[in-house]
Amino acid sequence: MNQRERLLVIGLGSILGAWLLWGFVRTRLIEPLQSRDAQIVALQGDVEKKKKDLMVAQHAATELSQWRQVALPADESVAQTLYLDELRKMLTSAGMDRPALRPGRSIKRGDIFSRIPVNIDCRCSLAELTTFLRSFENSPYLHQIRRLRLQPVLKDDMIVDFDVSLAIEAVSMVDSFSKDSLPKLDNAKLAYGERPDRSDKEFSIFAKKNPFQPTEVVKANKEPEKTDSSKSTADETQDNYITATLFVDGKWEIWLTNRSNQSRKVIREGEKFEVGGMSGEIVRIEGNAVVLKVGEKTGTVRIGNNLASWKASEDAKPAEPTTSASNEKEEIPKS
Numbered sequence: 001m002n003q004r005e006r007l008l009v010i011g012l013g014s015i016l017g018a019w020l021l022w023g024f025v026r027t028r029l030i031e032p033l034q035s036r037d038a039q040i041v042a043l044q045g046d047v048e049k050k051k052k053d054l055m056v057a058q059h060a061a062t063e064l065s066q067w068r069q070v071a072l073p074a075d076e077s078v079a080q081t082l083y084l085d086e087l088r089k090m091l092t093s094a095g096m097d098r099p100a101l102r103p104g105r106s107i108k109r110g111d112i113f114s115r116i117p118v119n120i121d122c123r124c125s126l127a128e129l130t131t132f133l134r135s136f137e138n139s140p141y142l143h144q145i146r147r148l149r150l151q152p153v154l155k156d157d158m159i160v161d162f163d164v165s166l167a168i169e170a171v172s173m174v175d176s177f178s179k180d181s182l183p184k185l186d187n188a189k190l191a192y193g194e195r196p197d198r199s200d201k202e203f204s205i206f207a208k209k210n211p212f213q214p215t216e217v218v219k220a221n222k223e224p225e226k227t228d229s230s231k232s233t234a235d236e237t238q239d240n241y242i243t244a245t246l247f248v249d250g251k252w253e254i255w256l257t258n259r260s261n262q263s264r265k266v267i268r269e270g271e272k273f274e275v276g277g278m279s280g281e282i283v284r285i286e287g288n289a290v291v292l293k294v295g296e297k298t299g300t301v302r303i304g305n306n307l308a309s310w311k312a313s314e315d316a317k318p319a320e321p322t323t324s325a326s327n328e329k330e331e332i333p334k335s
Helices: 004-070 076-093 126-138 183-190 200-210 232-240 326-331
Strands: 100-103 107-109 113-125 141-155 158-173 240-248 251-258 263-268 272-275 277-285 291-294 297-301
Touching: 004 158, 076 100, 076 113, 076 158, 113 126, 126 141, 126 158, 232 240, 251 277, 251 291
Parallel strands: none
Antiparallel strands: 100 113, 107 113, 113 158, 141 158, 240 251, 251 263, 272 277, 277 291, 291 297
């Protein structure tokens, strides 16, 4: 074997030895370290997840402890009886006359709590309803209003009261702090801390500014305001605006609103009206205009305009009627 062949053999041997050494280092050292790093990353992810789960559990435990402070007693029959009596007191204190309370069947959720539903039907003013809602919010019970429905009661085209329907739900817990009585205000303070004392103004704004009509609720026994007989017809027709048209029971009706005193009249199609010295009849609705007959003439007023904008339209002259006698005369040939 010459020198060149020996060098080739040594080079090949060195390459083979290096390859074997790299395989040994990779399998014995590098791959175990990489596997260990992956395990560490996975464990760190598990630790972070468990920390988050622990924080959620601690928050839930704190919230559950707060609920136990303000939940109704564990005995559902006792809780329902006491809660109904308290609701009746709230409604009576708010001024509601003969409210109807209908308890529902309780719904049990495992061995933790029960939902106790109560439905309330009553007739009251918006101010009385607002007073009750304020008492309901300030009461130290674990309850909520699931549904609130209002149906206006009209008299002389004004809202005088509301038919109110409430669906309320309270919670009774197995390990409630209150055993044979309802929670007290101190329980709510322990559960949620001292809450700010909200002023009556925050609750009275809604009642004083009735969003369902432009003025406050008008009571049925309120005497009508005296009108000034010296007021001119032109002023009255300028103050009265056609503000809306509705299709009710197969007929159109219009809302005639007096913007000087915010009163409103509802006049149906075919009915007569009188505003000051202007007497007329609602003929029909054409698009966004109302056809009015005043005297022997007809004209239109667009919705949103006042009665002073009414002008008689130039109607086409009706064709003269042709009788059968005239037709016969025309058919007779001239002699």
